[in-house]
Amino acid sequence: MPGEAILLSTPNFxxxxxKYVNEAVETxxxxxxxxxxxxxxxxxxxRLSVRQACACxxxxxxxxxxxxxxxxxxxxxxxxxxxxxxATVNAVLYQSAEPVFFDCDExxxxxxxxxxxxLERDCRLEGGRTVExxxxxxxxxxxxxxxxxxxxxxxxxxxxxxRFHLIVIEDATESLGGVFNQGRYxxxxxxxxxxxxxxxxxxxxxxxxxxxxxxxxxxxxxxxHIRYLxxxxxxxxxxxxxxxxxxxxxxxxxxxxxxxxxxxxxxxxLEIKRRNYARYRExxxxxxxxxxxxxxxxxxxxxxxxxxxxxxxxxERRDRLLQYLNSRQIQARPIWKLNHMxxxxxxxxxxxxxxxxxxxxxxxxxxxxxxxxxxxxDRVCEALLNFEVQDRPGI
Ligand SMILES: *Cc1c(COP(=O)(O)O)cnc(C)c1O
Numbered sequence: 518m519p520g521e522a523i524l525l526s527t528p529n530f531x532x533x534x535x536k537y538v539n540e541a542v543e544t545x546x547x548x549x550x551x552x553x554x555x556x557x558x559x560x561x562x563x564r565l566s567v568r569q570a571c572a573c574x575x576x577x578x579x580x581x582x583x584x585x586x587x588x589x590x591x592x593x594x595x596x597x598x599x600x601x602x603x604a605t606v607n608a609v610l611y612q613s614a615e616p617v618f619f620d621c622d623e624x625x626x627x628x629x630x631x632x633x634x635x636l637e638r639d640c641r642l643e644g645g646r647t648v649e650x651x652x653x654x655x656x657x658x659x660x661x662x663x664x665x666x667x668x669x670x671x672x673x674x675x676x677x678x679x680r681f682h683l684i685v686i687e688d689a690t691e692s693l694g695g696v697f698n699q700g701r702y703x704x705x706x707x708x709x710x711x712x713x714x715x716x717x718x719x720x721x722x723x724x725x726x727x728x729x730x731x732x733x734x735x736x737x738x739x740x741x742h743i744r745y746l747x748x749x750x751x752x753x754x755x756x757x758x759x760x761x762x763x764x765x766x767x768x769x770x771x772x773x774x775x776x777x778x779x780x781x782x783x784x785x786x787l788e789i790k791r792r793n794y795a796r797y798r799e800x801x802x803x804x805x806x807x808x809x810x811x812x813x814x815x816x817x818x819x820x821x822x823x824x825x826x827x828x829x830x831x832x833e834r835r836d837r838l839l840q841y842l843n844s845r846q847i848q849a850r851p852i853w854k855l856n857h858m859x860x861x862x863x864x865x866x867x868x869x870x871x872x873x874x875x876x877x878x879x880x881x882x883x884x885x886x887x888x889x890x891x892x893x894x895d896r897v898c899e900a901l902l903n904f905e906v907q908d909r910p911g912i
Contacts, residue, residue: 520846520896521846522846522847522848523846523847523848523884523889523893523896523897524848524884524886525721525848525849525850525882525883525884525885525886526721526822526884526885526886527886527888528720528725529782529786529886529887529888530778530779531782532778532779532781532782533777533778533781534774534775534778534779536778537553537774537775537777537778538771538774538775538778540553540774541553541770541771541773541774542771546770547769547770547771548769548770549748549767549768549769549770550770551769551770551773552770553770553773553774553776553777554572554767554768554769554770554773556773556777557572557768557773557776557777557780558570558571558572558731558773560777560780561716561731561733561780562733564706564780564783565706565708565709565714565733566705566706566709567708567709567714567733567734567735568734568735568736568737568740569733569734569735569736569737569739569740569741570731570732570733570740571731571732571733571740571743571744571747572729572730572731572767572768572772572773572776573729573730573731573732573747573766573767573768574728574729574730574747574765574766574767574768575604575717575719575728575729575730575766576604576688576690576715576716576717576718576719576730577604577607577608577717577730578730578747578764578766579715579716579717579730579731579732580604580605580608580660580686580688580715581608581611581612581764581766582732582743582746582747582764582766583686583712583713583715583732583743584608584609584611584612584614584658584686585612585746586713586739586742586743586746587657587658587684587686587712587713587739588657588684589609589612589614589657589658589684590612590613590614590657591612591613591614592613592614592615592654592655593612593614593615593654593655593656593657593658594614594615594616594617594649594652594654594655594656594657595609595614595615595616595617595656595657595658595659595660596616596617596619596627596632596635596656596658596659596660596683597609597616597617597618597619597627597659597660597662597856598618598619598620598621598626598627598628598661598662598664598856598873599618599619599620599621599855599856599857599858599867599870599873600620600621600625600664600852600853600855600856600870600873600876600877601662601664601688601853601856602690602853603853603856603859604690605660605662605688605856606856606859606862608660609660610861614657615654615865615866616856616862616865617635617649617656617865617866617867617868618856618857618862618865618866618867618868618870619631619632619635619867619868619870620868620869620870620871620872620873621664621870621872621873621876622670622872623813623872624664624667624668624812624813624814625664625665625667625824625852625873625876626661626662626663626664626667626668626669626670627659627661627662627669627674628872629669629670629673629674629677631868631869632659632674632677633673633677635868636656636677636680636681639651640656640681642681642682645682646682647681647682647683656681656683657683657684658683658684658685658686659674659678659683659684659685659686660685660686660687660688661674661685661687661688661711662688662690662691663687663688663689663691663692663695663707664691665691665812665821665822665823665824665882666691666692666695666723666812666814666818666819666820666821666822667692667812667813667814667818668692668695668697668698668707668813668814668818669687670700671687671697671700671702671710671711672700672701672702675710675711678711684712685710685711685712686711686712686713686714686715687707687708687709687710687711687713687714687715688714688715689707689708689714689715689716690715690716690717690719690722690730691717691722691821691822692707692708692818692819692821693707693708693716693722693723693724693783693819694706694723694783694784694786694787694819695707695814695817695818695819696817697710697817698814698815698816698817698818708733709733709734709735712734712736712739713732713733713734713736713739713740713743714732714733714734715730715731715732715733716730716731716732716733717729717730718730718731718772718776718779722821723783723786723787723790723819723821723887724776724779724780724782724783724786725775725779726768726772726773726775726776726779727772727775728772729768729772729773729776730768731768744767745761745763746761746763746764746766747763747764747766747767748763748765748766748767749762749763749764749765750762750763751763785887786887787819787820789887790819790820790821790885790887791816791820793820793823793885793887793889793894794809794812794820794823794885796891796894797809797823797883797894797897797898800894800895800898800902801825801898801901801902803902804901804902805902805905806827806828806838806901806904806905806908807825807826807827807828807879807901808825808826808828809823809824809825809826810824810825810826810880820885821885822882822885823882823883823884823885824852824880824881824882824883825849825880825881825882825883825901826876826879826880827878827879827880828879829879830874830875830878830879831878831879832877832878834908835851835878835879835880835881836851837908838881838904838908839851839881841900841904841907841908842881842883842897842900842901845900847883847884847896847897847900848884849881849882849883849884850881850882851877851880851881851882852876852877852880852882854877855870855873855874855877857870883897883901884897
């Protein structure tokens with residue numbers, strides 16, 4: 518009999534969350550000014566060993582601010598993976614730029630071979646910029662995404678970016694706490710290698726501020742300008758002078774109070790994520806119908822989202838598995854519908870996305886929150902181990 522619901526990922530508030538939020542309320546500093554914002558930014562910059570951080574309303578806002586700052590504008594092309602949450606792509610559209618969609622590699626992150634082939638075969642260098650030959654449009658930037666907390670191959674992506682004069686916005690919204698485990702960036706936290714990195718503190722992320730995000734970079738001028746843009750580009754607080762137009766994207770002190778407390782818990786969460794993942798792996802080692810996918814990031818990743826993959830790519834079977842789990846009060850869901858197939862994006866160019874399509878038909882994400890108990894993990898494993906027997910096609 519199904520027990521209580523096991524949710525995919527829920528917030529975990531066992532530290533100073535209430536204390537700091539109360540402090541913000543009691544001092545009446547709840548809006549976009551207040552001491553917690555700066556403290557949260559400083560603490561995060563310290564943690565990631567970057568020079569600057571700008572707290573904002575969401576990860577999506579952070580991505581948008583980066584694209585705007587780095588001059589991505591109407592008609593420019595931005596290289597993105599098709600396998601990502603839609604926010605990555607929406608931010609490109611906010612600048613009236615156009616996405617070009619790429620497949621993923623075996624870790625579900627952007628396929629670097631395909632990016633390289635596209636840049637070498639379909640583009641040419643022209644006076645310090647890269648132009649897509651067929652359209653004549655400028656390829657301005659790329660947004661690699663560390664999907665589910667696993668790592669993109671930043672060594673090769675940064676080499677390509679240098680050769681082709683591309684801006685790299687690292688979408689590290691899912692990978693906070695991860696530290697590159699190989700190559701020349703070994704030891705560097707995710708989000709700190711590109712020209713800027715973006716974090717998210719949405720409710721299902723490894724730490725949450727309810728909603729929120731942050732831009733991090735060693736480029737101090739970039740982050741200063743991004744902070745300025747996030748506050749309506751206000752030059753003078755007395756006379757409200759604005760030399761540019763901006764956005765209302767600044768994080769509030771209430772959110773930052775929550776964020777500061779959550780950041781104090783991050784190391785504990787990383788440990789729990791790793792331990793829970795190991796328990797799943799061990800229990801599912803002999804599973805007949807599929808496997809818990811390994812992370813290329815190994816011990817250095819944040820193990821944010823766990824992916825259980827069926828042995829074969831069969832979308833109907835994947836749907837039966839989802840139904841089977843959800844009917845047992847185990848919240849599970851497929852990977853996001855691929856972006857190049859989404860209605861608003863179908864008109865943009867997409868490479869062959871065969872790997873992403875296979876993952877889409879194989880993978881379901883299973884409960885991965887830091888509140889999970891061992892009993893809950895075991896219940897999920899038992900259900901997965903029994904799926905083979907229960908799943909008779911046609912019934
Ligand atoms: C969560 C997330 C974002 C940003 O989301 P917000 O809800 O705006 O903070 C961006 N990209 C990816 C891949 C994400 O998972």
